[in-house]
Amino acid sequence: MHPAKSVIYFTVATGAGYGLFFWLALLAFLGVLPADKFMGFVMLAIAFGLIVTGLISYTGHLGRPERAWRALSQWRSSWLSREGIMAILTFIPMGIFGIYWVFLGQNTGFTALVGLVGAGMALVTVFTTSMIYASLKAIPAWYNIWTKIGYLVLSLMSGAVLTLALVSAFGLDELALFLLLPVAVLLLLGLVAKVFYWRHIHAGRVVSTAESATGLGRFGKVSQAASPHSADNYLLKEMGFKIARKHAAKLRWIAIVFGFVLPFAIIGLTANFIEIRDLAAQIFMGIAAASCILGLVFERWLFFAEAKHVVTLYYGETKV
Amino acid sequence: MTSLPKTAPKKKLGLVIDLDICVGCHACAVNCKEWNTSGKSAPLTDLNPHGKDPDGVWFNRIHTYETMNDTGESRTVHFPRSCLHCDDAPCVTVCPTGASYKREEDGIVLVNEDICIGCKLCSWACPYGARGYDETEGVMKKCTLCVDKIYNKNLPEESRVPACVSTCPTGARHFGDLNDPGSDVSKLVAAREGYALMPEQDTKPVNRYLPPRPKQMQTVDQTPRALIHEDTSSDAAPLLARWVDKILSV
Numbered sequence: 333m334h335p336a337k338s339v340i341y342f343t344v345a346t347g348a349g350y351g352l353f354f355w356l357a358l359l360a361f362l363g364v365l366p367a368d369k370f371m372g373f374v375m376l377a378i379a380f381g382l383i384v385t386g387l388i389s390y391t392g393h394l395g396r397p398e399r400a401w402r403a404l405s406q407w408r409s410s411w412l413s414r415e416g417i418m419a420i421l422t423f424i425p426m427g428i429f430g431i432y433w434v435f436l437g438q439n440t441g442f443t444a445l446v447g448l449v450g451a452g453m454a455l456v457t458v459f460t461t462s463m464i465y466a467s468l469k470a471i472p473a474w475y476n477i478w479t480k481i482g483y484l485v486l487s488l489m490s491g492a493v494l495t496l497a498l499v500s501a502f503g504l505d506e507l508a509l510f511l512l513l514p515v516a517v518l519l520l521l522g523l524v525a526k527v528f529y530w531r532h533i534h535a536g537r538v539v540s541t542a543e544s545a546t547g548l549g550r551f552g553k554v555s556q557a558a559s560p561h562s563a564d565n566y567l568l569k570e571m572g573f574k575i576a577r578k579h580a581a582k583l584r585w586i587a588i589v590f591g592f593v594l595p596f597a598i599i600g601l602t603a604n605f606i607e608i609r610d611l612a613a614q615i616f617m618g619i620a621a622a623s624c625i626l627g628l629v630f631e632r633w634l635f636f637a638e639a640k641h642v643v644t645l646y647y648g649e650t651k652v
Numbered sequence: 653m654t655s656l657p658k659t660a661p662k663k664k665l666g667l668v669i670d671l672d673i674c675v676g677c678h679a680c681a682v683n684c685k686e687w688n689t690s691g692k693s694a695p696l697t698d699l700n701p702h703g704k705d706p707d708g709v710w711f712n713r714i715h716t717y718e719t720m721n722d723t724g725e726s727r728t729v730h731f732p733r734s735c736l737h738c739d740d741a742p743c744v745t746v747c748p749t750g751a752s753y754k755r756e757e758d759g760i761v762l763v764n765e766d767i768c769i770g771c772k773l774c775s776w777a778c779p780y781g782a783r784g785y786d787e788t789e790g791v792m793k794k795c796t797l798c799v800d801k802i803y804n805k806n807l808p809e810e811s812r813v814p815a816c817v818s819t820c821p822t823g824a825r826h827f828g829d830l831n832d833p834g835s836d837v838s839k840l841v842a843a844r845e846g847y848a849l850m851p852e853q854d855t856k857p858v859n860r861y862l863p864p865r866p867k868q869m870q871t872v873d874q875t876p877r878a879l880i881h882e883d884t885s886s887d888a889a890p891l892l893a894r895w896v897d898k899i900l901s902v
């Protein structure tokens with residue numbers, strides 16, 4: 333599948349934004365998040381910023397963005413519609429939580445409860461995003477449980493890494509130490525989820541073949557003798573994206589190193605050897621977060637680029 | 653509505669394509685474009701039509717495949733590919749706007765271009781590559797089963813069939829109600845063991861393909877008859893010719 337920049341940004345940014353909100357709301361609920369207004373403003377601005385720009389990026393890639401509101405109508409059958417509705421509904425508890433924290437300096441009690449509802453809804457929204465892809469049977473690389481697990485875990489993971497960087501930046505060393513364990517666990521889980529995803533899609537499972545696509549298997553192996561058109565059409569541009577295997581392997585390593593290994597190493601070393609209040613520690617935590625997001629951009633690029641669509645069987649692919 | 657019809661359509665209009673006689677002339681693809689570019693989904697925009705890499709919206713495409721079995725026997729098969737008007741159309745259920753729908757009365761799958769937002773999800777959901785995105789208009793388009801032709805009261809009765817069907821010079825395309833076991837298309841499917849494409853994708857296509865017939869194996873010597881051009885005797889010729897022959901032979 334064609335890896336469109338707008339959709340890569342949409343999934344990575346909203347995933348990280350919802351994950352960040354999840355952790356902020358959870359920490360508020362646990363009563364460990366100081367109710368400082370300025371800090372609340374900065375943290376929530378980043379969470380909202382990631383989510384809103386992600387959604388705008390997706391909307392911008394539509395053929396008719398001005399009609400985007402129509403996408404809210406078909407929640408009975410369409411995961412994209414459900415995603416749109418969940419994204420909008422989630423803004424309600426998120427907004428209330430934000431107003432209480434940023435303007436009234438409160439983030440416990442009722443505010444925290446509303447925040448927790450928002451955190452739950454944020455995860456549901458991420459799940460609906462994953463289902464846009466995981467519900468497409470014609471793309472076997474997406475039509476599996478690892479797609480859903482991947483989106484959820486990576487959202488929680490990138491959100492946790494961002495939260496850690498932010499609480500470090502505000503000098504909240506105790507909170508940073510408190511977050512170390514969940515961050516470490518999530519980085520491991522994220523890596524495991526992706527490794528299982530890659531193993532799944534490269535296990536050689538075959539769903540459809542050129543023989544089943546044409547029904548000509550009864551006469552033997554089917555190969556393309558002539559293309560119906562001389563230049564690439566919409567199908568080939570959108571769904572015929574091909575990436576060389578050796579590049580995919582390299583990019584997978586880049587995603588693993590930047591997305592999981594480096595953040596894990598940087599955060600671990602920083603926490604062990606530097607005081608979180610030190611500027612150096614704050615910078616390192618920021619670098620870890622940036623590395624993680626960069627790794628996820630590669631991971632998401634591969635998620636699209638490696639996914640083969642069964643329509644390619646009509647254009648020379650032998651099995652998908 | 654992008655939910656599929658609650659009650660199964662009474663009629664299931666569709667195409668039956670005979671791979672035994674299709675010669676791969678692309679006439680159906682061209683006439684499809686011709687009819688539809690001024691029909692319901694008009695226009696079928698072309699991009700860079702006279703340039704090096706022409707592209708555009710087409711509802712019907714003709715592939716050519718080669719098959720090869722273990723004994724080295726091969727066949728060439730021309731293979732038209734258009735929307736199969738699936739019963740369980742995934743392109744319909746994924747649509748977030750309701751633009752993509754399946755008609756309850758005859759099972760035709762259509763796009764309402766006035767509300768389509770061009771999210772392209774339906775084209776990702778279709779296993780058969782039956783949908784075409786119109787970049788200029790920002791909306792999705794697809795085979796309409798020539799809905800504006802098959803019900804068109806301004807046309808003579810016999811012309812009320814899809815453009816691709818009426819234009820096929822070999823009669824490889826058939827149109828009718830595949831839900832009615834007594835229809836010509838259903839009988840054809842039964843007689844020729846018509847099949848659905850990629851049944852494992854669970855889309856339950858309505859269209860059927862008729863497989864190429866088995867090859868006629870050469871059992872008798874079929875060396876081509878050679879013409880003998882030399883006349884050795886004029887005995888069988890008419891009178892005048894015999895005289896001419898006699899004179900010339902002197």
Ligand code: SF4
Binds near residue numbers: 743
């Ligand atoms: S062939 Fe594709 S576009 Fe046509 S009904 Fe089936 S899934 Fe939808």
Ligand code: SF4
Binds near residue numbers: 749
């Ligand atoms: S491109 Fe149009 S018809 Fe297709 S799913 Fe999106 S809104 Fe529906």
Ligand code: SF4
Binds near residue numbers: 680711798815
């Ligand atoms: S039925 Fe009409 S729209 Fe569909 S392929 Fe044939 S000519 Fe084109």
